[in-house]
Amino acid sequence: MLKQRNPETMSCSPEKPKGNSPLKLWIKNKKTLNNVFFTMRLQSLTKQPQTPQTPSVLITPQPNKSQDFTFSELVSDKTSLLSDEILLQILSKLPESQRNSNSLVSKRWLNLQGRLVRSLKLLDWNFLLSGRLFFRFPNLVHVDLVKGSLISPRNSSILCTHKIVSFHVDTDTEPKGSLVCERFMLNVDEIDLGLRNLANGCPNLRRLVVMNASEMGLLSVAEECPTLQELELHRCNDQVLRGIAAFQNLQVLRLVANVDGFYSSVVSDVGLTILAQGCKRLVKLELNGCEGSYDGIRAIGQCCQMLEELTFCDHKMEDGWLSALSYCENLKTLRFLSCKTIDLNPGSHEHLGSCVTLERLHLEKCLLRDKQSVRALFVVCQGVKEIIFRNCWGLNNDIFSIACNLRSIKFLSLEGCPVLTTAGLELVVISWMEIQSLKVVSCNKIKDSEISPVLSYLFSTLKDLQWRPDTKSLLSANLVGTAMGKRGTKFFKKSCDWKSSLPGA
Template sequence: MRGHDWINTCLPDELVVEIFRRLDSKRSRDACSLVCRRWLRLERLTRATIRIGATGSPDLFVHLLSTRFSNVTNVHIDERLSISLPVHLQGRRRGVENSSASSLKLNYLNVNNGSEEGDLDSLCLSDVGLAALGDGFPKLEKLSLIWCSNVTSDGLASLAQKCSSLKALDLQGCYVGDQGLSAVGQCCKQLEDLNLRFCEGLTDKGLIELALGVGKSLKSLGVAACAKITDSSMEAVGSHCISLETLSLDSEFIHNQGVLAVAEGCPQLKVLKLQCINVTDDALEAVGASCLSLELLALYSFQRFTDKGLCAIGNGCKKLRNLTLSDCYFLSDKGLESIATGCKELTHLEINGCHNIGTLGIESVGRSCQRLTELSLLYCQRIGDVGLLQVGEGCKFLQALHLVDCSNLGDAAMRGIAIGCSNLKKLHIRRCYEIGTKGIVAVGEHCKSLTDLSIRFCDRVGDEALIAIADGCSLHYLNVSGCHQIGDAGVIAIARGCPQLCYLDVSVLQNLGDLAMAELGENCPLLKEIVLSHCRQITDVGLAHLVKRCTMLESCHMVYCSGITSAGVATVVSSCPNIKKVLVEKWKVSQRTKRRAGSIISYLCVDL
């Protein structure tokens, strides 16, 4: 019968809550919460996650949230996000950021740079706020306190006592001491994940006591820039944390002794990330001999180990799937060959700035690592076409390829990849000057699954390449920044052939004009982000055509576009209801546009 509330009359609270939990978007849940007070109250019960940026009164804010969302188990507080002025001093922010169905995100406007230090301190979460978290969210399982500099050991200890079910704790950038960490070890016996990056107030004492308390449950540990945490802590971790699966260390105070202790004491280790300049081959040999379950290994800035250590990994870690070698100057093709022949399960490989690794090493990967799905070669000057030709022949499942500053790779390499790796979905190339139109045309002809293409500052790529891509692929993401030979013809082809395009960067294209903008506006209604900076031939007319049908546009960068005036900026702001960011010169924004959309406009240069 019309006018009768059958839902609220017949359905119990439990069933309505279950319906809300099954909604697939935050927008739908928010809409339901506005129907009536009962639905608002019940919808709040379904919230599991809250994300908070900096606020005017964070302690009070946390308390207010705890009174409204009683079933929250995951709280993420990040004070790197913008700090807000008090509500009565600022206007309302336009738009609400989308998020997952179980998440509430709260973001705020920037405070003026001239704020005094005392004022900023009052804007940071303190021990009072931690106490409110403990009182309001007793079911808390995951807590992230990112750069909450006013939080101390007292607050952390108080929270640990109230939230004994805590499983994950991120203290990145918090100046807590040993007392607080010890309390976590004593009270939170289910703790599995701990991040201590940039916790400068900690010493070995705190981490040792934590290892004693939660050694049986701890599975993941991250330590970085903690000058007072040394090998003694790692020895305690190796002795007590027998279930440890993930370890990330970034420290100049950790030596072989600490890594050896973890390798020998934590046989279940699956993920190891090391940036420790004082670790040598001896530690990696221990990892290869003891960590037989290792699946991911990342080595950064190692200058004291050689192929000997990498050979040990290849001989022992047969389950290795993901390997990153960054700025490891003494590694050569021999070490990479040992990995390729020994770790046949390898699916992801990144080589960054390892100048002694060349064509022979990549050839061995192509011959032996048939399951490779992602390959990144960054600043690898000694790798030539033959290496990638072998990858094309042997790695039929390759889906992503990243090439940066590889000066010896050319069209032959790209053609080999295109013909052999027809499942390629992502191709990112930057400053590889020998790769030109022919290589990209081959990609368009053979890689029909390609959806993500970036060819930045590749001077030899022209319009014919984009025409071939548009004819063979349905791109969602395209970046051709700095490809000077590309003009209207190539971008028009993309507009007509890739109607699902969501992101486009055509910055620094001097031959691109309004015709291409009109075609994009006519054929790409899903476009959300576009970068037009340094495109001198694009004018207000082109912008008007672009935004006519691109109503989903959220971000537009258009600095140093001499043909775009304040009228064009106003057109973008007024025509795009979902716009969240406009990057432009300050002098091109009229007072009316500032009043209408000041919160979404960013300036590259201010008051020059």
């Protein structure tokens, strides 16, 4: 017989747990409860259909204010909620040192990081021919193909290095006297094929560095890349320069014809004349290892009216070419790099002319032992305002004294001139009435103890003074906290009694 329950004690609600039971603790722990809800919802969103005939429909749950998590918490990669444009702007603000690590986050980041790359040096030529280069980096504007043009054994421990190019060689390299670089260089047909692919894949190319190209290869780039402004050609000759005329917007050109011991080609007056007639918008021109004479330089000066910067590196010009510089009417900067000679037979000074607009003369790693050559150069550059000597051999007091005729000098830089003395420096700089800045670095024969009162007074009138002739120099340390290097004589009014003895004081 069933026992009848008391109606007053009957209830539909679950009986409350007594004490600290596990159920009561579980209900009070909201974090655990939220995890359960998160797991149930994630399973409902990712559940696969049971049969192909009745596919399941993913229903986005409505957010509940009583829950502590949102829909974004269901996504493992929070950056997937951002568009490509927003994420590109974020990645572009990060430093370039993080580029490699950022590309390892995901495939999407890898592709986006590739879209930010603008400049690239190619190492594998097949990467260009296969088209993977354009898929990986679709927005390239600067491409260097020199290293990719050299097929050398990478597992070799012998590295052949030049300031222009470096590559590995093996022990079976050809005997001494041969051109090492030409052995590992791709042939012209392969280079032209790569240039055609590059032109089709990078129509917005602005800067290109290429080696051993032909005229047809350059023409293919000129047709497809109308915005190209800077071109650097290694191992080029007169015939190759015919293709340059098609670059209508070319402004910067560097020709590397011959590099001793690496590769050899010839750029003569014929090529320089073709260059002058085809590239009339040139602003900067560098001739590295090029031959030529008065006629070629004159053609460049007459045709390239916008030329402002001209550089000669290890040139092989014939005698008498220096006077042709006077035809460069708008030239502002003239550089000589690693030149064994300037002009051994420049002719009479009456026929040299001068570059009226020239402002800067830069001589680096040049041999300056020929007095006649240096004097002719200073005649052509007689209106120059800045002159730089860096690691020049043969620059002694006698050669440097020729610079006294440069009356418009405002800035002088001497670096790595070991035979120039303090007396030779003083003789020249005190003759320049407009000098404002002086830099003397690593000139061991220029001593602090040999500075005369006249030279010290000149130092006080300078706007900028950098004085480190040797490691033992104490002048820079002693000038800290003084007015040295600023125009005026405030410093010398305190402790220099010799000032009254100067001429005209």
